[in-house]
Structure formats: structure tokens, C-alpha cells
Amino acid sequence: MLHIVDIQSSTPPLPSRDPVIPVIQSALPPFEEYVEEIRSLWESKWLTNSGTKHQQLEQALKDYLNVEQVALFTNGHLALETAIEALELTGEVITTPFTFASTTHALVRKGLTPVFGDIRADNYTLDASKIERLITSKTSAILPVHVYGNVCDVEAIEAIAKKHHLKVIYDAAHTFGVTVNGRGIGTFGDVSMFSFHATKVFHTIEGGALTFNDPELKKRFERLKNFGITGPESVKEPGGNAKMNEFQAAMGLCNLRHIDEMMAKRKQIREQYDASLKGIPGIRVLELQPGVHPNHSYYPIVFTDAVNRRDEMEEVLAAKGVLTRKYFYPLVTDYDWMENRFASRRTPIAQQIADRVLTLPLYPDLTPTDVTRICDILREGMMTP
Numbered sequence: 001m002l003h004i005v006d007i008q009s010s011t012p013p014l015p016s017r018d019p020v021i022p023v024i025q026s027a028l029p030p031f032e033e034y035v036e037e038i039r040s041l042w043e044s045k046w047l048t049n050s051g052t053k054h055q056q057l058e059q060a061l062k063d064y065l066n067v068e069q070v071a072l073f074t075n076g077h078l079a080l081e082t083a084i085e086a087l088e089l090t091g092e093v094i095t096t097p098f099t100f101a102s103t104t105h106a107l108v109r110k111g112l113t114p115v116f117g118d119i120r121a122d123n124y125t126l127d128a129s130k131i132e133r134l135i136t137s138k139t140s141a142i143l144p145v146h147v148y149g150n151v152c153d154v155e156a157i158e159a160i161a162k163k164h165h166l167k168v169i170y171d172a173a174h175t176f177g178v179t180v181n182g183r184g185i186g187t188f189g190d191v192s193m194f195s196f197h198a199t200k201v202f203h204t205i206e207g208g209a210l211t212f213n214d215p216e217l218k219k220r221f222e223r224l225k226n227f228g229i230t231g232p233e234s235v236k237e238p239g240g241n242a243k244m245n246e247f248q249a250a251m252g253l254c255n256l257r258h259i260d261e262m263m264a265k266r267k268q269i270r271e272q273y274d275a276s277l278k279g280i281p282g283i284r285v286l287e288l289q290p291g292v293h294p295n296h297s298y299y300p301i302v303f304t305d306a307v308n309r310r311d312e313m314e315e316v317l318a319a320k321g322v323l324t325r326k327y328f329y330p331l332v333t334d335y336d337w338m339e340n341r342f343a344s345r346r347t348p349i350a351q352q353i354a355d356r357v358l359t360l361p362l363y364p365d366l367t368p369t370d371v372t373r374i375c376d377i378l379r380e381g382m383m384t385p
Contacts, residue, residue, distance in 0.1 A: 018321040021370050025363040026198040027262050029254035037250040046246065049226075053249035057204075060256055064177070066184035067211040071221040072249070076173055076195030076208030078225070078242035080106040083191045083210050086220040087167050091138035096126040097331040097342075098350040099145045102195075103171050104332045107143065115139070116333055118347040123289065124148065124300075127349075128156035132164075141167040146175040146185065148359075149297040150289060154180065154188045161189075169193065172211075176202045177263065179293040186211030196252065201266070201297045202259055204252035207244055265364040266296035269371060273299050273360065276375035282309065282382050299362045300327070301378075302353060309382075310356050316381045322374050327359045 028034075041047060054072060061070045073079035084106060093107050097116045107114045115134050120127045126144040142161060144152040152170070161168045168189035172178075176194055178185040186192045196207030210221060223230060228239035255262075277285055282305035288294060303309040310326070317324055331354045333342040344351045360374060 018373070020321045021323060021361050021366070021374065022363075023323045023325045023359065023361050024199045025365055026203060027255065027258070027364050029251075029258055033257075034251065034254050037254050038247060041246055041250070048243055048245040050243070051246045051249075053246040053253060054244055057244075057249040057252045057256070060253065061209060064256060064259070065186045065211060066179075067186040068213045069211065069215060069218050071210045071212075071218060071225070072244040073208045073210070073225060073242045074244050074248070075206050075242070076193055076197065077102040077106060078240065079208040079210050080169070080171065080193045081110055082221055082224045082240075082242060083169050083193060084110045084112065085224060086217060087141070087169070087190060089140045089167060091140050092136060093141045093143050094126075094131055094134050094139060095143040096145050096350070097333040097344065097347050098124055098147065098328050098354060099171065099332060100173070100328060101332065101335070102173075103143065103145055112140075113138070114143075114332075116342055116347055116350075119147075119350045119353065120153075121349050121353075123150040123286065124353055125150055125152040126157075128153040128160065131157070131160050135160075135164055135166075139164070139166060141169060143169050143171065145171040145173075146178070148286065148300055149174050149178060149294045150286065151175065151178060151180055151185065151292050158188070173197075173200065174297050175295065176200065176297075177259065177295045181291045182293075184211075187213070190214075191217070196248075201263065201295050202252070202255055204244065204248040204255070207248045207252065262364045263295055266362060267294075268368075269362055269366055270296045270299060272368060272371045273362075273375065276371070277301065277378065280379055280382050281305070283378065296362070298327070299360045300357050301360060303356045303358070307355055310358050313378065313381050314358055317374070317377055320373075320377055322361065322377060324361070325359045326354075326357065329354045329357065 058070050058072055092113045092115045094115045094117055098119045104114050117130050117134055118127050124147045146152055170189045170192040172185055172192040173195035175185045191210050191212045194209045196204040198205055224239040225242035228235045228237040230236050277283055284302045284304050314324055331344050333344045
């Protein structure tokens, strides 16, 4: 059974007397703040096509993410497809099977062949030490994914890309606001893609962005997301429609004002989970990476004692009103449409983690009482044979 939908819960709760705790809950600014932010739209009547809110958010994100260039999109997936097209990638692209559907689907929809490398056992990102053996004369790029806020080995990947003259596009959907030794995550590679979906640390309801250094790419991105139009009577190339509208941008402006506060709340939740779960046999939690300032976007745990333990505990939690998510499960390479194209046994670490991982609830409004309840259920469940 597939569990790949990007929704608030992938598993319906069983009957429970306890209040339901969702796996994710979108953070929203004060209602009055958003109303005030969109008030001017009733006066200008400018609702899309790079209006004032769009321009303000673009500049605000440049400042916050400490990047040279930002291009906004209506969602992260179309942003990724646009980056692939603008960089004129061909042939094969090395990537990871441990990711959301969008990463691989963007490659295939643009006529490219994904080549899957295994992941690291410590942080679940693409294992840079296994990339070079996958490079062929058809390889044009590497598409690594920062996972759960954990950062890929950006230095090793950069060295490989330079050596073999490859482009690098990072799927940075999970790493908004993350820095590596003080450097913004969006400055690595040729392009980084961010998702601003409602489930993310920072959101614009739906939305996404590309960050990059080359100002020439900005012109190409702007054309491709707006039908290739360059003027009232000028269309330079066939493009699509991936423009962020003003209501999305307004939500982004509001949420950006509160992002540090929201991340601080996430940090407190993560620390409470760590303190409660690290001593439970059979459960492994992710360690923070040295030099990385995290955003605490997800809280995955991996069950180490038995392959079916994850599914058992998912049911136990759901029966008591706690919704969780097998994220990422199944591997992209196990999707129905991928049948007979790639053997997941060729990426054994990715397969092992996908079969055993469960993400727990984590969002700013999750209370300490809720976290205690979740941890108590896990502790009791893991003590049951």
C-alpha cells in the first residue's frame, strides 16, 4: 500500500477517547495580520503577475536566506521542473530514492533518467561516497535531497560535480532557514529548490522558490514560469504557468515575521522528544549535525529491533489518537509505475530506513503535554513483546 500523499496524516485514526494529535498542523499568522496584509489588494486589484507582495516577499527571502537570487513559484514541484529545464539537463541525473515523489517525477516529466544512489545510515541523505561509481557519459547532473532538515555532504558533492563537469540542483524542501557553518543552505549547488507547501516550516499556503547565484538564470526562470513571455508582444520560448499569486505572497510575508519564533518552538519540542526517547531500546533518533543550524522540521524515529515493529507502533499510536507518517515510505523505486525499472535492493540502506521510519507529530502548537503523551505511548509499546 502506498503512503505517499502529502497530507496531514497518511493513517486514519482508530477510535480513541483521547484528543487526536495530528502529525502536522500548518502554522498561521494572527488572522487580523493576514487581513491587513491583503487589504491593499482590494485597492490595487493586482492579484498575480509579480505584484507588490510578490516583489516584497522575494526581497525579504533574499535577506533572510542570505542568497543572491530568488525566483518565486506557485509550488515547489514546478520550481524544480523549471530549474531542470533552464539548466538544459539531458540524459541521466543521479539522485536518491529516499525522497518525496516530486523529486523523481520532475526528472521523468522532463525526459530525464533518474539514477539512484544509496543513502547514508546516519542522516539519510545521498551518500556522496557512492556517487562517482554511478557517473556515465550520459550523466548531466546530481540532484541530492536534504532530508528532515539534515544537510547533504555539500563539500564532497561540489568536488565531484566540478571534477566531472556536472550541474547540481538541491532539493531543499526540508531545509528552509538552515545554515552550514554560517552559510545559507540556498547558496550551495547551481540551484536550490524550496517548497512552501502548507506542511512546511515556512509556507505560503502553496508555493516554492529557487535560489541561485547566476543573474542570467533569473531571466530564464521568469520566462519559463510565465509562458515564455518577455513583453507585451514578445514570446521568446514555450513556457508554462507557475507564478506565485499575491495572496500566497501575503501569507509568506506574514509567516516570515514569525518564523524565528516558530523555529524556537520546534526546537523545544525536538529537545523534549530527545530527552524522552533517546533511552528507549529499539528506537533510534537523529543526531544534530556539527556546524549545521537546523530548522527542526521533522522528528523521524527508526525502529531497530524488528522490521514489523514500525507498523505495530503506528497502529498503537493511532488507536490512542496520535497520527504519524511513514515518511518516506515506500521508496520512489517501489512505486507502481517504477515496476521492473530499478531493484530497491541495490540501495539497501534506503530500503532499510524506509521500512522502519516513522515521523512523529511536530509543529509549533504541539504542547509539552502532547509530547509527553506520545512518548509515554511509545515507551509502553516498546516494552510490550
